[in-house]
Amino acid sequence: MQNLGILGGTFDPIHWGHLLMAETAFSQAALNQVIWVPSRRPPYKVAVEFEHRAQMVQQAIADHPNFVFSPLETNCTRSDYAIHTLLDLQILYPDSRWHWIIGTDAFRTLPRWHRRQELVPACEWLVAPRPEELPIPMDDNRGNLLCQQIVQQLATQDLTIRWQLLKMPKVSISSSLIRQYCRQEQSIRYLVPEAIRVYISTHNLYGGEI
Template sequence: MQQLAIFGGTFDPIHWGHLLIAETALHQVSVKQIIWVPSLNPPHKQTASFEHRLEMLKQATKDNPAFTVSLIEANRPGTSYAINTLIDLCAVYPNTRWYWIVGLDAFQTLPRWYRGHELAQMCDWLIAPRLLGGETIAQSELICKQVEQHLANQSVIIRWQLLHIPLVGVSSSLIRQLIHVRQSIRYLVAEPVRLYIAAHNLYSK
């Protein structure tokens, strides 16, 4: 049975923090491949176009053969739910043990996701600690245990582990903000991504 990991998100834009998280997951749990899944129409967010975000994702990940960009969300009508993504990927990659890479903030809300209790048991969860809130690893672990206990109270068993990533205080929102005020984003994103953003004048307005 192969081991694969899903890394979903808006990636608006993808930055070194995302890449560090994916690389850590690749080796910490010995997954064969990281499947990047850019979201088409994320709820409650205004983003750059799917085409721009997809191209930046491809540019940033193209040099790593263990990284694959999936278009599984590209033609999905209506609201995109995580459980549908996993079900669809299971059809493409049968006989797979699945891992789901998610940030701590998102993991906290997992019990409230659409069919979240069902999804929680369908894969192992790899949690990226919060990098910008000042939490320690111990605090991140405590938050994860609280989610685990909340689900256990409803007879839901979840398997999770924290990713041991270098703490890099970079986020997509920070990058967009720097571009807006005409500050450099060199070394915060992969160079092809920086050049793409400049060429298409993204995030400057």
């Protein structure tokens, strides 16, 4: 039985923080693969075209033998929900143990996720600390406390969750920061892989010269 990780997100754009989170999860949880799943129609968000975001993810993970782009044929007529992703992947990868890689910002919203009664117990949750969620000093105790609060909320819904906090540097890079830099014509070099910086500039995805 293989251990598989799922890293879903808008990836608008993908950046070094995403890659570090995936690599930490891959190592810490002894995963066989990390499956990257960009949302085609992310709920509650407006993003650049899926084709651009998908291309950037594929370019960013191309040199990692254990990072794979999602093989799912996403139905573009509906919004993406995590439970749909998991059910579809379970068909494609039977006899697998599933791990969901997630930042603390998204983990806080888990008690409101669609069909969480099915989703939560089906995975082990690998939670990456986000600096904006964990005020200075940022340490594992603060991260564990935040996660325990979510665990308690889920318990009130009769949900038990398996989880662990990823031990990784707190990287203050976000997709929103990168988009802001692009709009302000500030350099994003070293915030994203060079291939992604060139792609964004070539296609003028977020405006400005970068």
